Amino acid sequence: MGFIGKGLFEGMVVTARNFVGSYFDKERLVTVQYPEERVQVPENSRTFPFLVFDKDSDPVASMRCVACKICEVECPPQCIYIVMDRDEKGKPQQRPKVFDIDISVCMQCQICVEVCPFDAIKMDNNYEKSQYGRFDELVEHLPELLKSNEFYNKIKPTEATAVDAKLKADAEKKAKKAAPAAKPAATAAKPAAPAAPKPAPVAAPTAKIAIPDDAPFTPEQRQWLSGYLSTVAASGVAPAAAAPVAGTPAAPATEAPAGNWPWHDPGLGMQRRLDLAKETPIADKLMAAMAQTDCHACGYDCRGYADAIATGAETDLSLCLPGEAETANMLKKLMQEAGKL
Amino acid sequence: MIQPLTDAKPYTLTPGSNGVIETQTLEVSIGPQHPSTHGVFRMDCVLDGESVVALKPVMGYLHRNHEQLAERMAWLGSMPYTDRLDYFNSMTNNWAYALAVEKLAGIKVPDRAEYIRVIMAELTRLLNHSCVIGFMLQDLGAWGTPLLYAFRERERILDLYEAVSGSRMMCNYMRFGGVRVNLTDENLATAKDIATRFPRFLDEFEKLLTNNEVLLARTQRVGVLPKELAINAGISGPMARASGVDYDLRKVDKYGVYGRLEFRVPLGDIGDVYDRYYIRVLEMRESIKILQQALRDIPQGPHIAPEVKLRNFKIPPGDGYGRIEGPKGELGFYLVSDEGGKQPYRYHVRPPSFINLTILEDMCVGHKVADVVVILGSVDIVLGEVDR
Amino acid sequence: MDQVYKVAPQLLKFLSYLLGWLPWIGKPVAGFLSNPPAWFLLAVAIAIPILFVVSVFPGIFAYTTLVERKALGRIQNRIGPNRVGRWGLLQPIADGVKLLTKEDIVPRSADKFVHFLAPVIAVIPSVLLFSVVPVGAGLVPVDLNIGILFAFAISTASVLALFMGGWASRNKFSLLGAMRAVAQVVSYEVPMVLAAVAVVMAAGSLSTLAIAKAQGGGILNVTHWFVFRPWGFVGFILFTIGAMAESARTPFDIPEAESEIIAGYHTEYSGFKFALFQLGEYLASIAMAGITVTMFLGGYNGPGSGPGILGGLISMFWFFAKLGGMIVLTIWIRGTWPRVRVDQLMSFAWKVLLPMSIVNIVAVGMWHYIAIRPIAWVVTTLWLVLWFITLSKLAASENIEKREYRYAS
Ligand code: SF4
């Protein structure tokens, strides 16, 4: 082994080589002096999610997100918070009014991106998000989250091109489908049309009765509640049951009055939900089969979709996106059991 | 029995003790805030002068309720959390979890995905072993030089990880039935480049360390772990192999495509810190061989089994244990699926760091305080995995 | 000091010339300076070396920290400090400001007075050490005829500060560090002094100036450096190791091993007290490097050095160049080697260094009595190499074994 100290000496040669090398050898000097120099982040690099919109003229209207809340449900640390936008009547607008991502909780896992059926949420690669506060400063709201498709194309060209192509193909397919389907749709709309205005007059008084002026609600909540109740009334199911709930002053303005529809909870399993809806009319059973996310991927909320199917206004049983095949199959089964199919 | 220094009796020559000086032991709490405990870990040491008389590892400072969280979450939801177990080796953690789920659900993984997994796992082994040696040398007092060389090389691997998976450390790359993103030719070229470059770095690293007399004197015959104890305590990974236990899951289980690849398993005889150091060096050399074979043989094809759904992924009732040879040892996930099958009924991790840490006292007693940190460094722990 | 005493009148004359232009006080002051009384001359002659020592060496200290950080950075493939000023040149000042403005924390149960005193005491011996280091031809603050002895006595005193700091902090880690410091300094003192004895024997004097002078002459003022003698070379290595251990530099930094006992005796120090500890430690290390240079590397001798203003300047240049070299060597070692363990440190001192330094003294004796130089060269070299091999084999057999590894079939 030579003499003692040989290994020590060899080590010193190595460090000397590194010392000299760090002046001349790019390999040995890997430091990037950050604020002045930056590394080019790879295309795949991800930090926090953002929402994609298509038209610069109207980002809010053209955003792809339909507030289906799939990402809210699937996000492992539960850092997304979504409230659906509604018009004054309480009709869902298929876009979020509130879309918050708490980036102090978000772990940049990309699962929201993977599960979104609408390619509406994508990963940014901006890593400079430091803030001077740790509360609201670290919650990103809808305006900050909205980024244009061009931006998406700029930061992730390959991925974005693929997404654009896919969306275009989907749109074409839909258009093709819509053309022959236009006629039956029109006929289907006919019987539905007289049905629609009928409950409307009922809804208005219900709403008036439901929320007394001295009820402890903010105007915002009041508006929401009345909109909500009118939808309930319009669907013709248990307006009487809705009234006491709304009348109870302590009733919180949550979206799912669990007292009415105990199965209306996305956290429950299918079997459990159906069990809860065992002794109810077919419309409720159908509703229990939905995914309960109120995602509007079908064009209704869960209640609305179930009622539409029950009344025959909607014949397509596979519209519930979050429920996927499970819901579709169950709907079919229930309809068969009810002898409606 | 923590003795306040004020109450310590002065050293006295008691009349009856034949002039023997009466001394007292000193209880020192090393950690949880200590530069060499690799995180928030505490060792309750009882010292007699500089020698350790007793030592008790105290864990749990980094407990994050990993298992319970996973039981409340869809199967996929805990995949990103496995990244955070052993944050050095997120790729292998992903693999172990994916393997367990695949076993439970009976998913077949496409060939290309298996090869990608092997490539990623071996790269992880390279970066883990080189950094562990760096950390150990840091504990030995080498002022960070070997560590920073290791980090320099690790950086190239992390760059590849970022290009592939989007993140440097929290990769979240594997999916049930494959991997999330396919490797492009460019990525494969980078991996090949790393595989050719790494031996040169290893040579330099060894020249700096292997024959260094100070290192030899500090590590040989220090922290000896006898073979019997290693087997009885369930030690796995390089630590067990340094003690001469021929146990490498890549050979035992032949999971993935390891059955098709050729490599050897180096074994030590004594099981001291030096053996643990050198076994890791030898393992890295074998890993490079595996990498080269895998990069040569990788077939074309899908990178993920197409039938596996992302959402509403359900597993029929049953239980399964998936384990891999992680860089630190046997990393296993025990999963139970019950009625409904949307989330695990029971989710248990068998973390190698934690189990390897249990025999710390047996290795440390009788040595000096300075050796304790080195022995701890040679065990190779990551507190994220120990405490979960 | 004698030299300064000689040039002081000229210096004062020059000053008086400058000050003569000032109104009001200019004339009388200039008159006083151009014809100074003896006591004033003496005061000036004393003040100049003191000013030199307390300004130049702390400056060297400040920039040593910068060079150390830069060099360590490059060794580790980093860049090192480069933000404060160009190339980070103002970094030491920024560090100083930072340490001065930091909160000074004293542990509640600490012995407050001793805790306060320790860093002060840490600096004093280190500064005193410089008084016997000749920085140029004839330029030594105090030419003590027992300079070497003084240096050893003073350098050992610094351990007192370490122990005070460790004890007063009332922290178990600090206490461990303090115990280690005492054990280490005491045991390394012995081989170091014995290594110095060899030089003293050869030079025939204990005065540092005389030792430096003895190494002058020869080709280019180089060949007579003691390091180019077999015994001198061995002595140089022994002394360097001893000096590194004495000033607790890597690989002997066990009293403050940050990975084991966090920072040893200065765990509980913050702010400027911490800075004082650092200052003391670095100054001691620089002073020991200066003494090493003086004893083995020819001191201020080098091509062109000699008496006179120009020769003196050149000799100063050589001294500081060698000093820089020694500092770089310690930094280089710090960037490369791991730390030894405390028991190994002891056994190394007593089982390798001590016998080797005694062997070295014998070698000097041989060198002295064998008049024919070539034979003396061969004999002493053989003697030293034989002993080195024996001792290193012994030491290695105790600690180091060669290993073979097998592969599972
Ligand atoms: S999953 Fe639904 S709510 Fe989330 S971003 Fe996509 S469309 Fe919007």
Ligand code: SF4
């Ligand atoms: S990246 Fe992950 S953690 Fe962040 S919002 Fe999306 S799903 Fe949630």
